[in-house]
Amino acid sequence: MAEPFSFELVSPERLVLSEACLSVVVPGMDGFFTVLKDHSPVIASIAPGVLEAEMEDGSKRDIYVRGGFADVAASGLKVLVEQALPIEDLDHDKVAKLITDAEEDVADAQSDDIRNEAELRLARLQKLQSAVSK
Incomplete structure (x- = not known):
């Protein structure tokens, strides 16, 4: 079973999400990539698309994101975007x-x-x- 890691999604307006996740699927400019705990460090540009986060409790959050970048580090994943819109909204x-x-x-x-x-x-x-x- 996947282990949780720190995940933050930030837009210019607000901190959209800051929680422990089991996995996050990120729409990168070179295609989608999945981040799990202890992922190799990487910085990637974000493509417009749906970011899929699996939360520590097993629930899923789908968020449309546009512009920005993802920073995977030992401390977790930070995604800074121009726009973030929860799909359910x-x-x-x-x-x-x-x-x-x-x-x-x-x-x-x-x-x-x-x-x-x-x-x-x-x-x-x-x-x-x-x-x-x-």
Whole structure:
């Protein structure tokens, strides 16, 4: 059985989670990776996606994360992100409306820079929608 380790998830607004975990699956830029107690030290960039934490009591927490990095050290795992949204707090209809708005922004873009920014926002929202739909 896995042993617990220290895990912190931090966004600019708040400390999202600070608990002992048995495992954490992190969406890295090079793919997902799982952190267990005594994982080798590593620093990795975070990709938009769902971070899956298995808590010490066996419960699971799924959190959509975007931007930032994960720091695995002997003391545990710290994940600092631009955005962290617990999946259970997300409203599918609200995300769908945001996607519709973003699609309109892409269609209405007057320059390549504005279009690129709108397409990036749309791609992030689509990843968020797929996380909410699971």
